[in-house]
Amino acid sequence: MNSTNPYSDITEPILNLSKLINANATISPNLYTEFDVKRGLRDLNGKGVLVGLTQISDVNATKMENGKIVPAPGSLYYRGYDVKDIVSSLPEDFHFGFEECTYLLLFGTLPNKEELKNFSELLTFYRSLPTSFVRDIIMKAPSKDMMNTLARSVLTLYSYDDRADDTSIPNVLRQCMQLISLFPLLSIYGYQAYKHYHDGASLFIHSPKDEYSTSENILHLLRADQKFTPLEAKLLDIALILHMEHGGGNNSTFTTHLISSSGTDTYSTIAASLGSLKGPKHGGANIKVVQMFEDMKSKLKDWNDEDEIADYLKKLLNGEAFDRAGLIYGMGHAIYSVSDPRAQIFREFVKRLSVEKGQQKEFALYSAVERLAPKVITENRRIYKGVSPNVDFFSGFAYSMLNLPVELYTPMFAIARISGWSAHRLEELSYPGKIMRPAYKYVDTHKSYVPMNER
Numbered sequence: 001m002n003s004t005n006p007y008s009d010i011t012e013p014i015l016n017l018s019k020l021i022n023a024n025a026t027i028s029p030n031l032y033t034e035f036d037v038k039r040g041l042r043d044l045n046g047k048g049v050l051v052g053l054t055q056i057s058d059v060n061a062t063k064m065e066n067g068k069i070v071p072a073p074g075s076l077y078y079r080g081y082d083v084k085d086i087v088s089s090l091p092e093d094f095h096f097g098f099e100e101c102t103y104l105l106l107f108g109t110l111p112n113k114e115e116l117k118n119f120s121e122l123l124t125f126y127r128s129l130p131t132s133f134v135r136d137i138i139m140k141a142p143s144k145d146m147m148n149t150l151a152r153s154v155l156t157l158y159s160y161d162d163r164a165d166d167t168s169i170p171n172v173l174r175q176c177m178q179l180i181s182l183f184p185l186l187s188i189y190g191y192q193a194y195k196h197y198h199d200g201a202s203l204f205i206h207s208p209k210d211e212y213s214t215s216e217n218i219l220h221l222l223r224a225d226q227k228f229t230p231l232e233a234k235l236l237d238i239a240l241i242l243h244m245e246h247g248g249g250n251n252s253t254f255t256t257h258l259i260s261s262s263g264t265d266t267y268s269t270i271a272a273s274l275g276s277l278k279g280p281k282h283g284g285a286n287i288k289v290v291q292m293f294e295d296m297k298s299k300l301k302d303w304n305d306e307d308e309i310a311d312y313l314k315k316l317l318n319g320e321a322f323d324r325a326g327l328i329y330g331m332g333h334a335i336y337s338v339s340d341p342r343a344q345i346f347r348e349f350v351k352r353l354s355v356e357k358g359q360q361k362e363f364a365l366y367s368a369v370e371r372l373a374p375k376v377i378t379e380n381r382r383i384y385k386g387v388s389p390n391v392d393f394f395s396g397f398a399y400s401m402l403n404l405p406v407e408l409y410t411p412m413f414a415i416a417r418i419s420g421w422s423a424h425r426l427e428e429l430s431y432p433g434k435i436m437r438p439a440y441k442y443v444d445t446h447k448s449y450v451p452m453n454e455r
Helices: 012-023 029-034 083-088 098-107 113-126 133-138 146-160 169-199 214-222 230-243 251-260 266-278 285-299 306-317 341-357 360-380 391-401 406-430
Strands: 057-065 068-078
Touching (some): 068 083, 068 098, 068 341, 083 230, 098 113, 098 169, 098 214, 098 230, 098 406, 113 169, 133 146, 133 169, 146 169, 146 266, 146 406, 169 266, 230 341, 230 391, 230 406, 251 266, 251 406, 266 406, 285 406, 341 360
Antiparallel strands (some): 057 068
16 A cells, blocks of 8 residues: 555545445335335425424424415424524623523523523533643644534543543533533634644633623634624624524434433533534535625626526526535525524624624625525425525624634534533433334345355
């Protein structure tokens, strides 16, 4: 072998062996229909197969009309409370909702002022890494992918926990609250280390401030000058609220339930959920939206020409523009059809920030695509349900206005979703059942073993 890097290079022997995998990947798609296999845990209409029960959150996208189920504006509930009501009830001042919603998801009730104060103080208490953790773990072998850095840090924290394998509810709650508090530090410190060692950027490690909320601390930790505006912190807080939980049936939350059912520790469970969220089909969609718009802006002669915009969108669908994948990123959702409530809520905050940042022209372009894309898709594709902007459509633009590096887009999702994962882990452990064990049907033939000298 002439490989220069055995840890990275694909050698000829590996290429040859991979051909065996391709040659034997012969399962006919017709077999899935024949044996009624819900591939991807979905039915033929794309609806998720019911595999569990939850009290944590609910996603609705239909209503009953004249005895028939029909599409309806989407709604999202946390412990029975409509997220629209939660967000609209937050004061305009420096009262932030992420901590309050985390309390709601974990414990099932809205906290009063004293309960929220005590809970926030606990999160602050846990917002501290073990001695030398940054130097010994985060600074060594920094990864270009912050999700991998985050997962590695989570698994390493197991070694610092004397009760790491204790799956009692009080201990798991303690572990979850620590991880909720530490995720911003682990993500941002990991990014700072990577930028320093790989890109030669200045290295600065700020300590979190006790008086700051989660969203404030994120901006404080990330920025060299540690400064941010009230609207920036408010918008980031709203983003965290809208991403923290989504019905229990998404891939990473199902992973939390799946891994928890085996009885393993919290660190292994959350690391597995991070691995799921890292996948571009799950947590990386907003990056694609931003990249798509950058390409669009470079190609359009007039950002106000709706015919030209529609033309570009058609090219996207036909695989003739951007990454040629045939997709308009940020459009459509597995559940929502008429509207994604998260996108509707977030839109107004993004609009306000675009004014503060002087990026009204960019927001107008997003608004035009928001309006035109569903029509273009309907005219050019056969779809079984409606299509509308999802939360990723605006979140990437919001993060870019906040000057968040692209490398932290998916970790921001994780910083929010760890609250939901924690609630679901506690729920799984509170109602313990058998280990989850889905069935796979064998569809190859049985063969007689052939001795080596006869092959």
